[in-house]
Amino acid sequence: MDTITHTLFGLALYGAVDKKQMDRKYKAAYLLTMVGASQIPDIDVISQLWDTEGLYQMWHRGLTHSVFLTPVWALLFYLLCLLIFKINDVKLFLLAWLAVFIHVTSDLFNAWGTGYIEPFSNIRLSFGTIPIVDFVIWVIIGIAFIFSKRNKLKAPHYFKLAWVFITLHFVIQSAQGYWIYNQYDKNYKQVALSASFVPWSYTVITKNEDTVTLFQDGLFREKKEVYVLHSNESADLNTLFTQVPKAKTLYEWSPFVVLVDDDNRLGLYDPRFYRNGQSFLFEYMEKKSEK
Structure with a gap:
């Protein structure tokens, strides 16, 4: 709290x-x-x-x-x-x-x-x-x-x-929340729950392989898919953990993470705190551009 x-x-x-x-x-x-x-x-x-x-x-x-x-x-x-x-x-x-x-x-x-x-x-x-x-x-x-x-x-x-x-x-x-969690637990390998500020409303975060999907759900509301995120599960995190120790801590702390490995950044974030296109628990390193 x-x-x-x-x-x-x-x-x-x-x-x-x-x-x-x-x-x-x-x-x-x-x-x-x-x-x-x-x-x-x-x-x-x-x-x-x-x-x-x-x-x-x-x-x-x-x-x-x-x-x-x-x-x-x-x-x-x-x-x-x-x-x-x-x-x-x-x-x-x-x-x-x-x-x-x-x-x-x-x-x-x-x-x-x-x-x-x-x-x-x-x-x-x-x-x-x-x-x-x-x-x-x-x-x-x-x-x-x-x-x-x-x-x-x-x-x-x-x-x-x-x-x-x-x-x-x-x-x-x-x-x-327990009832809603159980509706997803049998269909996804990993599931996490995050309560909304609105009573009896929840964000359900699910993960299968490299796909993380966020749903808004509740006992008295219709289920709605809000985000589908791609996790680059093949990313090599050793360099990231060496240069950004907070990333390793976040990796161990979170129930599961989304891995980012593109042309600009290597990092990971906790999808439970994903709002408006980003998570405030995001640790990453910038990649050096090749000239």
Whole structure:
């Protein structure tokens, strides 16, 4: 999910906590814990500062998003509250753990995926059933916020109800995505799913041999072929991997890629992010023209 959504998750968790008996110091500790823990796995973005081998694609949403690291992040915020606010409350640890778990688990549902079971496996788990920016979640939390302002005594109730609707949204979207995925899986060697910003609508990316086809599909919409891409499967990628290390990382990171080998460029891109004639995950090298 995007940074705004993770922040909203943290605020929604904070809103679901009954704070009637809390003083300002306790409220500040809970707010820091909920929002901070909802963001902390994305601290891996700083790895760009020392990435000299083109490995950032694997580092981002990698080990920091491992489900096995969630209690470690939770302990960090528990200790921060103990140090800064002098508050020793086990609920802070448990809620921080929940916040981090929600972050790394919700990211599983995006096309980008996560290293959810690192360090035991570096495989990228991705369901592709929820868009990275999901406005449905924003609306649900926004409605809960409006109602909480109208009746502050029932604020935790409204936010708990929001979490029920968010969970239902994930379940319904993913169930539909799973059903659609299975319609293609038996006809293509490789299939990937990428949820659209429009609810209950998906891009299905398929590959057979050297042909990659993208479809728009959904339970309540007609299937439509939108792109047919050619992948030059005979391309020799050794030179590319030597000169552009990011290309090798992308090759290992993506479920499958489209290979480009023409008169001008040698490269590869992830077709899940193909929009308007290009993919923003495209690594290539320019070929030297012969004179």
